[in-house]
Amino acid sequence: MKVHFIAVGGSAMHNLAIALHKKGFKVTGSDDVLFEPSVSRLARYGILPAEQGWFPERVTPDLDAVVLGMHARIDNPELLKAQELGLKIYSYPEYIYEQSKDKLRVVVGGSHGKTTITSMILHVLQAAGKDFDYLVGAQLEGFDTMVKLSDAPIIVIEGDEYLASPIDRRPKFHLYKANIAVLSGIAWDHINVFPTFDSYTEQFKIFLETITVAGTLFYSETDSVLKDVVLKDSSEINKLGYGLPPYHIADGITYIDYEGKSYPLNVFGQHNLLNIEAARNVCSMFDITTDEFYHYISSFKGAARRLELLGSNKHVNIYKDFAHSPSKLQATIQAVKTQFPDRKLLACIELHTFSSLNADFLNEYANTMDGADTAVVFIDQKTFEQKKMQPYAADKVKEAFKRDDLIFFDKPESLRTLLDEFEAVDSSILLMSSGNFGGLNLNELTAHILKKYFK
Template identity: 50%
Template sequence: MHQQKQRVHFIAIGGSVMHNLAVSLKLAGHEVTGSDDEIHDPSRSTLIRHGLLPDYEGWNPDRITPELDAVILGMHARKDNPELLRAQSLGLKIYSFPEYIYEHSRNKQRVVIAGSHGKTTITAMVIHCLNHFGRKFDYVIGARVKGVEHTVKLSDAPIIVIEGDEYLSSALDPTPKLLRYQHHIGLISGVAWDHVNVFAEEEDYLKQFDRFADETPKGGTLIYCEQDSLALIIGKKDRADVLSVSYRSHTHSADGTGKFFITNGKEKYPVKVFGSHNFQNMSGAKEVLKKIGITPEMFFEAIQSFEGAAGRLEKVAENKTCAVFKDFAHAPSKVKATVKAVKEIFPSRDLVACLELHSFSSLTKRFLPQYKDSMKVASNQLIMIDPEKLKSKGLESISEADLKKAFNAPNLTLFTSRAQLESYLLSQRWDNKALLMMSSGTFGGLDLKGLASRIIS
């Protein structure tokens, strides 16, 4: 698609994946412009570094000219966006993000990693192993991986590995992104209701993964986690001329000092990530890699140096008696897996689990029961909610009593500001404890590194 240089304009260039596609296209030699009504870090800093930050925030239809070869529309932009209306009036080619990626990869082997949880880490593992052996490939991933400068890479490589998000493609296209990539090899890591603002009923959400599996082409491969009840139901369904491959948590062991190993018969290989969910993720990645030329022996060699995707169960600080972790976890299944993982590595320590309810789903009162028992292995369960966030999303208020009932946690504590939460955490004694901070936001701008440093000192 990109043999000739193009003039491409991004409507909503500040999106987490949109700005990385913009950078990728500029690095490939295309002429790239963009706009947005608000741009925050890390997108802002990246756009500045590559000379792509718009001169001002806001929409201006004058930016849309007949000379443009393509307009890429982000999910943040609405149907009445003035730049979009101008592009439509000019008859310009308008793509959603996944449509553009598909057009670029029509002649490639497409591998799509899907699931309510685990998809970022599995995609990161696949990327890491392919890089380890110097393979030529393209990719799209929702988080940074050590050794990979950007989260989107487009070239003339014969294969592309894509993290398949189930959120909608754009204001013009209500199709979940994962369905737009038309995979040859697909993986479903697990399924648990999310995005309640789009999929109001759980059944509607689950159907998208069934559709994804059904769209596996003849001669294609569908890989699924057999330990996830819904993924198992979807994966076991008979599909003509489709190879179905199940996986389960990789056999593993620990030495009692916080070091973990994956095992293969008598062989043990040290790994830098931990938690039952990550040993599941490893098995899923290994099955994908087997289909694209990486043998199990090669996988065991490469996975030892994998350090995880950015923001996924990262150790922020540690001393001899205390450790502080952060994680992007926000959906119920992710929270449960992450809390369990930290407790597994420090079974004798008291675990303080702190979750910011930040997304639309997590702040929707009728969705809250999905969190039942998700943090039950923690000794101390803390929740932060910004009341202004509820107002801005037009949602009803949530009380501490509501949370205690939904989480099945009678001793849960609610905080309604960053200052309140920070003051509480700094007032605690941290001997023989672990702190886990979970959010898809920032806890109201909390300096987590600074907080962790004060806690362990």
């Protein structure tokens, strides 16, 4: 099989390219901008494009498939050539389905927790010695790539609700046709595509209709919007709700309590406990008992950038997290404050996505940072320029968050100074972003804070 990738440097795209290469396919690709880690990973397998740019001559009639990444535009010269030749053009979710249509497909969706739930399922299935394929949105410890395609009978897929490709405006998770599905919750996001809450919620209603007949849906009963959508659905599927397991916190460690045993966790927060229960329900479909599941999940350290511990000592913990939407922001702050209630919490969020920077959407963040002792919002002034959006002042941010003492910065140097001068004694520091804080090196900053106060 010969497959060509247009915009091969994307996170999912380059991992899918590697997975197909390892499966024995002849893989080529192009991109006008390539960054790490895709450059090193593609080079490692000998499929890194020799030069950056678009080259229509690479699109030839003998190709079995062309996979189109979201980064490409509809007037991309390679795409136009493929259309001219009448080649089969797939989005990457379409191609994942094409490669897994004879497998049992587990699809994990929801506005939050998708990556973590998927990662938990993969961790436990691997520990239990199961044979499976996967697609997940983060690099995981113990897994070489973020995509695996083989002859395994099962595939576990993180089901994103964003659009499939520039020429396919369907949400990705509509294309997988789940046999077993998870929905973690519904909280408005991607307003550049779904301008109203109703239009966003509609995508989850459609997702339920894509689940195979007699398939199974596990959903969080703690989310009232999701619960309402599920209960009104008439699809011929099994619908099973889940909630929080019994648990307790002692000395900064969360334990799940089950049948007289307590299982210590490396992760914490009610949102992660719900994620664990979603994963446990899925794993039960593969003959993994509850006791076995809790035993295996005890060694799960989390997905990259999901409440990831950057550094700590007996006085301070410093975390980074991918949180950027209002619901994720509030849940992450609550998790850290609940885990370490006697410590002051400095929470900083970088608003980076189109949705979070939209002036009309900003009010959705009202009261989401109330749980932090010190609340900081950072927007890199260059982000406004790159996205061609109108900047707004600190007063508008404070008004939207409903917090007069909120600290606002638009330059990374000012943010670094604040963190450098913060009295990090008996405290937790939480840094949240889907961006990179204007290029700040968080590992160096963490080392500096730990060294400065606790030599």
